[in-house]
Amino acid sequence: MTATADSAPQDLRSFLTQIAEQRPGELRRVDTPTDPRFGITAFGARAEKEGLDNAFLFSDVIGSELRCVANLLATHERMALALGVPVEELTRSSTVESGRRRHSPVEVSREQAPVKEIVWRGDEVDLGRLPIPVHNELDGGRFLTAAVMVMRDPDSGALNAGIYRHHIYDARHMGAMFLGSHHGGAIHRRYAKRGEPTPVSVFIGHHPAALMGAVARLPGIGGEYEAAGALLGAPIETVASELSDLQVPAFAEIVLEGVVLPDETREEGPFAEWPGHYVADGAKPVVRIDAITMRHDAIFQDIQASGREHRLMGALPRMTSIHRNVSNTIAGLVAVNVPLHARMSCVLSIRKEHDNDPLRAAFAALNTEPENLRMVTVVYEDVDAFDDREVAWAVGTRMDAVDDLLVVPGYSGPGGLLPTNWSYDAEGGQTPRRSSAVILDATKPTPPVVFPPRARVPPEAVERVALEDTIAVQSPADLQL
Ligand SMILES: Cc1cc2nc3c(=O)[nH]c(=O)nc-3n(C[C@H](O)[C@H](O)[C@H](O)COP(=O)(O)O)c2cc1C
Numbered sequence: 267m268t269a270t271a272d273s274a275p276q277d278l279r280s281f282l283t284q285i286a287e288q289r290p291g292e293l294r295r296v297d298t299p300t301d302p303r304f305g306i307t308a309f310g311a312r313a314e315k316e317g318l319d320n321a322f323l324f325s326d327v328i329g330s331e332l333r334c335v336a337n338l339l340a341t342h343e344r345m346a347l348a349l350g351v352p353v354e355e356l357t358r359s360s361t362v363e364s365g366r367r368r369h370s371p372v373e374v375s376r377e378q379a380p381v382k383e384i385v386w387r388g389d390e391v392d393l394g395r396l397p398i399p400v401h402n403e404l405d406g407g408r409f410l411t412a413a414v415m416v417m418r419d420p421d422s423g424a425l426n427a428g429i430y431r432h433h434i435y436d437a438r439h440m441g442a443m444f445l446g447s448h449h450g451g452a453i454h455r456r457y458a459k460r461g462e463p464t465p466v467s468v469f470i471g472h473h474p475a476a477l478m479g480a481v482a483r484l485p486g487i488g489g490e491y492e493a494a495g496a497l498l499g500a501p502i503e504t505v506a507s508e509l510s511d512l513q514v515p516a517f518a519e520i521v522l523e524g525v526v527l528p529d530e531t532r533e534e535g536p537f538a539e540w541p542g543h544y545v546a547d548g549a550k551p552v553v554r555i556d557a558i559t560m561r562h563d564a565i566f567q568d569i570q571a572s573g574r575e576h577r578l579m580g581a582l583p584r585m586t587s588i589h590r591n592v593s594n595t596i597a598g599l600v601a602v603n604v605p606l607h608a609r610m611s612c613v614l615s616i617r618k619e620h621d622n623d624p625l626r627a628a629f630a631a632l633n634t635e636p637e638n639l640r641m642v643t644v645v646y647e648d649v650d651a652f653d654d655r656e657v658a659w660a661v662g663t664r665m666d667a668v669d670d671l672l673v674v675p676g677y678s679g680p681g682g683l684l685p686t687n688w689s690y691d692a693e694g695g696q697t698p699r700r701s702s703a704v705i706l707d708a709t710k711p712t713p714p715v716v717f718p719p720r721a722r723v724p725p726e727a728v729e730r731v732a733l734e735d736t737i738a739v740q741s742p743a744d745l746q747l
């Protein structure tokens with residue numbers, strides 16, 4: 267699809283419409299008054315508990331005139347729909363390197379940009395009017411979780427984007443949590459070193475491709491708008507910010523503009539992160555918001571923090587970057603799975619050609635994401651990396667711990683979001699530490715060594731039968747004894 271002035275824009279609303287048309291019933295509207303404190307996330311948690319993973323559109327969030335969409339990308343099926351790929355291909359097609367053409371953003375005029383319909387400046391700015399949730403029981407306050415921060419690298423001039431959590435402090439101030447190696451923090455530190463504020467524009471509510479572009483793991487600073495364009499199949503249309511030269515998506519719902527202050531930090535958190543624990547609170551940089559622009563009927567977006575949506579959106583870009591790194595290291599990589607329920611783990615299935623392929627593959631995976639990955643299981647290509655039962659079976663039948671288990675001491679951390687990378691004391695103190703990584707080689711020996719063959723009913727025989735041709739025994743009479 268190409269973006270022309272008359273083609274319908276691909277944005278949050280076009281995606282909501284697509285869900286309504288193609289996945290009827292998955293998106294549920296909540297018209298009853300909803301408390302932003304736990305009320306929004308309660309629905310996402312309820313859906314996850316029931317294994318339904320619905321998305322929700324809240325039309326009456328107490329204290330706000332804006333609607334709020336939540337849990338939108340909690341399933342692989344909806345993510346695949348958003349990116350226009352079959353769900354089986356999702357983990358590979360979500361890569362911007364998978365032959366998709368990158369599109370540079372295209373600037374449109376203010377008049378063509380719905381995000382400019384309402385402009386609040388200075389004292390009009392009030393973050394309290396947005397339906398920002400308190401997500402989990404022990405969270406320190408309201409947090410933005412689906413906000414994409416756009417910044418310009420002062421050295422190269424490149425535009426960079428990423429999702430960072432923002433603790434709301436008051437009408438005009440919020441925190442920003444930049445993790446170790448992420449570009450957002452590096453850019454802020456470059457400005458701060460010169461004693462300058464970092465201009466930022468933060469957009470909320472757009473097509474999922476814009477969000478997934480922002481969290482794509484790209485080499486070097488910048489390129490996220492181009493990655494979003496590749497995922498969207500069309501350029502992201504942008505418009506100039508009110509207060510800086512930062513380009514923001516014209517079809518976003520809401521944009522916050524301001525600066526990261528160069529010399530101020532504030533106590534941030536606690537906040538339940540994707541590993542499902544509270545770690546890494548403490549002093550963080552402060553963002554001052556000086557303008558807010560939005561559509562006249564703007565829809566706010568929330569990501570269910572520490573829920574399935576948070577883990578899925580975090581795991582997908584990792585699978586892509588692990589795939590790239592491991593295939594650069596061994597020839598026979600078949601599949602990469604970062605399971606949603608254990609995002610610190612990764613399963614690689616490989617066509618094993620050399621005895622050291624499993625170790626090389628595992629180290630390549632670990633080095634892709636040293637801050638999060640600490641367990642890699644390598645299986646032979648006949649094992650489905652996406653099926654936990656098969657992976658556990660391979661570990662149980664093909665791995666000998668003395669030979670095939672490798673502990674890499676002190677690999678992970680110190681600190682970060684994983685609870686193992688901190689030590690604790692009776693006073694509640696947390697001190698950063700390093701923890702080990704572990705590699706499980708559950709592959710078979712390298713050919714030509716003959717390993718016992720795997721038992722199975724011939725697949726053609728399985729294909730030939732259908733359960734529909736059988737009679738369900740509902741009562742003793744159906745037995746026809
Ligand atoms: C829902 C969600 C929340 C995230 N929160 C943070 C965060 O608080 N801090 C952070 O540094 N990265 C966070 N990330 C990861 C970054 O957005 C991601 O790694 C991105 O590629 C970083 O871009 P950068 O390296 O250009 O800064 C989050 C990702 C997702 C999907």
Ligand SMILES: [Mn+2]
Nearest residue numbers: 426449487488
């Ligand atoms: Mn970046």
